[in-house]
Structure formats: structure tokens, C-alpha cells
Amino acid sequence: MTNENVCILLPTLNEEATIGQVIRDFRSEGFDNILVIDGNSKDGTREIAAAEGARVVIQTGKGKGQAIKQAFDLIVEDYVVMADGDGTNLAKDVHAVLGPVLAGEADHVMGNRLVDYEKGAFTRLNLIGNKIINKMFGLAYGVWLEDILTGYRAFNRKAIRSFELKKSGFEVESEITIESVKKDLNIIEVPTTYLARHSEGATKLSPLRDGLKIGSTIYKMARLHNPMFYFGIIGGLFIICGLLVGTFVVMQWFQGVTRIPMTILTTLLIIAGFQMFVFGMLSDLVVSLHRENMRLLRKINEEKND
Template sequence: MSDYDDVCVLLPTMDEVETVARVVESFRDVGLDDVLVIDGGSTDGTRDAASDAGARVVEQSGRGKGQAIREAVCDHVTATYVVMADADATYDAADVDAMLDPLVAGEADHVIGNRFADMRSGAMTRLNRIGNQLINLSFRAIHGENYRDILSGYRAFTRESFRKLHLTADGFGIETEMAVECVKNRIPVAVVPITYRERPGGSATNLHPIRDGGVIFIELYRKAKTNNPLFYFGSLGALSTTAGAAMTAYVLYRWFVHGVTHEVIAIGAVGAALLGIQLLIFGFLADMILSLHREQVARYERAIDGNDD
């Protein structure tokens, strides 16, 4: 893609003074003049550095990366295409053509940059690699799509498709939520290889692997309630049923071997087993309802397309 007049680069920032100017300049050097920095209240001069480098700078009204992205796209972006990246200089502006080409060609409405395709030495710790792979495997198992790198912060999408996503995450769970919402709303997604580099010396990450990783796993599971109810309620039902079976086995063992009865535990075992079975049944029913809903939506969309023709 050679014409970037209808493209906005979105950079959410928080204390990124060491790298933000470099990132803004790198995107402007490849022809992207509309660079929007939305800042979460930096105290280190990030906003001044970004403005001096040629970016539009807006201070977000709330807190968190997710809130910043929603506010920026909905209130401050008018371009058709949005390129979202982090301001920590780990992404390469030269990859922007690969990110935008599927959108311009009409092959996708949302593009994810796959960091694992060309990850440079030192770019990610072993713990983060393992966590990322577990999250990607969990996403594939729960939501049925292999996006390879759902936590990538390098994205490109149409502003119209973004408005179809029901996004509520305020923090680093926003990338996970965007991936889930793309599946839920059947938005065409393309995954392209990108380069991922080590953070430059002197810059510090705002990501906390354990805390934010936990938030991401919770977000994945929470979203399964409406996107894959059989997994959501089925897993809860299986857990409850297993707990009931374990308690039943303990009660029977104590009764047969030692002649000791445990009435309270026995009641709890029956209750857990019944709850688990009910949750499993509810999961199957919810999955059937969701399938019917998707069929109805598909028929409605086909009817609308037919009328437009």
C-alpha cells in the first residue's frame, strides 16, 4: 500500500519518554503522517516528546490501555484504517505494509501481527513465551480459532469493524478481548508475520506477567460464557461433578473400611453432583440456543445482502 492518507497510527502510552519519539518518527518516515498518541497520564515528559516528534497528542479521560484504545478510536480517529502499536520501540514500522495490505485488499477487517514469526533475541523472556503459548492454546481450545498471537499489540483494523466489537476491558486484557470479539462477531481476521525486538535499554515495561497474565486468562474464560457456553458451563459442571464424586468415594471408603459415617460430607457430595449435572445440561442447552441464534443471524445477513443486490 502506497497511499496512507486514510490511515491513523494509534499509540497508547504511559511513561514512554525513552522511546515514544523514536516510534512516532519511524512511522512518519514510512509515510504515515497521522500519528495519534493517547496518553494515560505520564509524568516523565512522554506527551511533550511525542508532540515534538510530530504526533497528535490526547490525554485519555480514564485509565488503562483498553480504555485508551476505545476512547481514541471512537472519539479522536476519523480515518478508515487504524494501525495500533505499542510505543516501546519493539515493533517495526516497516511492517506496516504487511499489516495494511489485507485490509485494503478486502481480505480481512482485522489484522494481527504475529510476533513469533521473527522474534529477536531477548525480545521476550522464557516465562513470557510460555505464558503466551499457553494463552494462545487456551484461546484456540475455547474459541476455536488459531490466531497464533492473540496478545500482539501490533494490529490493523477498519474503524467500522472496531465499532462492532463490544469491548469492556480497561487494561492489558484488551488484545484478548478484541480477538474473542472478532470470533464472536465473525469479523474476517488475517495474521501476518512481523518483527518483534527487545525493548531498548532505559525503557521499562508496564506489563506485569503474573498479574496481567491472570487477568487475561480470566478474560478468556469469562468471554466463553457467550461465545462457547458448552465449554464455560461444561467445565464448571465437570468440576462440580468431579468434586461430588471425590467426596462420595471418601464417604464410601470411610464407611466400608472404618465403619464411620459422614452425613454432612455425603449431603455435600450429592449437592455437588446434582449441581454439576445441571450445569452440564444447561451448557448443552445454551450451546443449542447459540447455534440457532447464529443460524438466524446468518439468514438475516444473507437476506440483507440479497436486498442490497
């Protein structure tokens, strides 16, 4: 097998400061098949990429997610490596990231940025946000990965064909990871080096806005994978509110004041909370049965294709 069967996918938006070097680095590692999916950059990104020998496609919509989805539909190669165009991923790590996919040990390899990162590569807010999101992901999906938001990944064809991506922005990394867990793909994390952004390139990520969007995507998508987590949180909130109001009612009662409407509210909140848990349990049953059926269907499909 030659590296022609590996497509290096680089999403870019105004990355003229780094894209040329990134492409040269991947080429010097032996990868010439490079696809740059560009979000209508207003600088010289596309011209530089084309001059360095990459195939350049302009995305039809907006956002990194839309770009990746469009690129996955275009790619015909058996293997894909996705990396950022801002020079924060090291091209020489490509062998570590791609290796397990080529060896058939994984369908999806994720380059963990949190083991070895340059000073300044993450702001304090980004680092805390990443850690919270990784823990939340573990709780919701039962798979404890160390860096679910990494942009450095490798996939085989089976993986990219199985993804059903709907999000258009920076939720794409979480969505790809969730899809991989849902579709029972073999996921491996490998350590990679993460560098700080080039001083002339600006980040496209807004930590608070995108962080909240990512958190909400992980939470909402958990409804169909771990409903107990989804409904449990809502139920827990109802019960906490019920207990707070209830405590107030009891305190007032000790002082000789009886608060009938608040007592009713307490009961309603607590009953509604418990009902959410019951919803969660029932949905869990439905989802588990569905998962079994999907596994069986995938197995039949794989056997048919063999």
C-alpha cells in the same frame, strides 16, 4: 488511496525513550497520520510525540483498554494500524500488517510476535503465559490463533465500528480478538518481528496480575460464545470434587465405616456437575440460535448499506 486514510495509533504511558524513534520510523515508511493516545505520562512522551508531528490526545480514563476505546471513537480514517509506543514493534512490518486489510482480504490483521522475537523480548513467564492463553482462547472460541495478545494490529472501519469494548486495562487485546470472532470478522495473522524493550523504558504489564485478568476475561466472555466451555469447566470441577469425596466414602466403607453425610455430598456434587453440563447444552442452543439471527441481521444491514 494515500496513506492519509490510514491512522497509525500508538498508545503510550511514559515512553519518552522510544516514542520519537517510533514515530520517525512510521513516517519513513510513508505514514504521516499518527495519533498518540497518552495515559497522562509523567515524562516527556507527549512533547516528543508532538514535536515529531503526531497528533497527541490525553486519555480521559486509565488503562490501555480505555485509551484504545477512546481512540477508536476519535478515528475517522478508513484504516487503523495499532502498535506499541515502546519500540518493540518494527515499523517496516506495517506493510505486512496493513496489506491484507487494504486488499480487502481481512477486516482485522494481527501481527504474530511468536515466530520471530528477539532474545529478551519475552520473559520466560510471559512466554509461557502467552502460550497458555492462546491455547485457552482456541478451546473457548474454536479459533486457533497463534498470538492473541499482540499489540500490532490493523483494522478496517467495519472492524472498529463493530467492537463493543468494555475492559480498561491489558485485557483489551483479548477483548478485541474475541469481539472479532463474535462479529464474524475476517481475521488474518501475519508474522512480525518482536524486539526487546528499550533498556530505559519500563513495562506497564504485571505478568501475574494482568495474566490472570486476561485469563478470566477470556473465560467469562466465553459464557456468551461457547457456554459448553464455560459451564463444562464448572461442571467438571463439581464432578471431580464429587468423585474425590466418593472415593473416600468407598474406601471408608471397605474399612467398615459408613459416612452418610459424605455420601449425600458425593451425590449432590455429581448431580450438580451433570446439571451444569445440561445448562451448557441448553445455553449452547440459545447462543447458536442468537448467532444465526445476528448473522442474518448483519447481512441485511450490509446489503442495506451497499
